[in-house]
């Protein structure tokens with residue numbers, strides 16, 4: 001990379017650092033001072049404490065407005081590093097180097113954030129990286145839970161756009177993906193996301209569709225404890241609920257049974273939601289960023305490729321969630 005940056009801080013995590021940190025450092029000429037900061041892997045690092053330590057590091061390294069921050073890793077690292085870059089000195093340049101499937105989603109569109117115990121991504125902003133460097137060879141080193149996680153967002157992009165693609169994805173065994181298949185799905189997903197973000201960068205309208213499955217997912221992540229379920233696995237479960245809710249609330253005709261079968265065949269952790277406290281989940285859902293004047297706005301599907309943001313009364317949500325959790329626990333018992 002040709003650059004005028006004199007100082008670079010690479011932010012990465014304990015899982016990614018042993019694999020790729022040295023390679024990235026070696027890519028810079030000796031004219032550039034390159035430092036690194038390694039945070040513990042896992043969503044729990046997207047915290048106020050870690051953010052504050054990173055700002056201390058920026059200050060002690062005397063990064064200035066001509067310095068660069070690189071986020072090397074998955075969605076957690078990208079969100080955290082991006083949020084540091086967006087606020088330090090009111091914003092310095094930032095490059096994302098994603099190493100996960102999930103990051104095909106999180107590195108597009110400029111959302112950066114940290115979590116609050118009350119809810120996911122509650123402290124954040126829109127801040128675009130100057131580059132995204134996505135080397136898909138890094139995906140070959142992913143553990144299966146991360147592949148499942150990334151696929152939660154791939155399926156979301158398919159449901160938002162294309163019934164044929166959904167049918168194709170429902171045949172996929174995530175443990176046996178070829179690099180060609182993966183590259184194809186990622187470029188399709190990036191295209192869906194980029195098309196939406198280009199029309200509505202600041203999420204005043206159709207960008208809210210990209211939150212399909214996320215209202216429940218974010219509540220689950222906060223309720224179970226950040227890192228106890230991967231983001232994309234939570235999204236995959238959240239999508240299941242959105243499909244059922246779309247059928248019951250909108251009368252939509254959707255491939256919910258096929259989807260649920262696919263989740264089970266691919267070992268998505270449905271057991272994690274069997275004994276979840278429904279009332280606390282609903283309380284957490286109210287902290288969703290789509291909530292306006294205490295009204296929960298939910299992304300549902302009228303059909304595949306036809307999302308809509310619908311206001312759902314709390315009593316209705318309670319009913320839908322009760323039925324859904326009953327269905328999940330019956331399926332979990334049978335498996």
Ligand SMILES: O=C(O)C(=O)C[C@@H](O)[C@H](O)[C@H](O)COP(=O)(O)O
Pocket residue numbers: 105106108109111120121153203207208210211214289
């Ligand atoms: O980019 C968006 O917009 C999305 O909603 C994509 C989500 O997949 C992504 O996880 C996003 O970070 C969640 O956004 P949030 O605003 O609900 O925190």
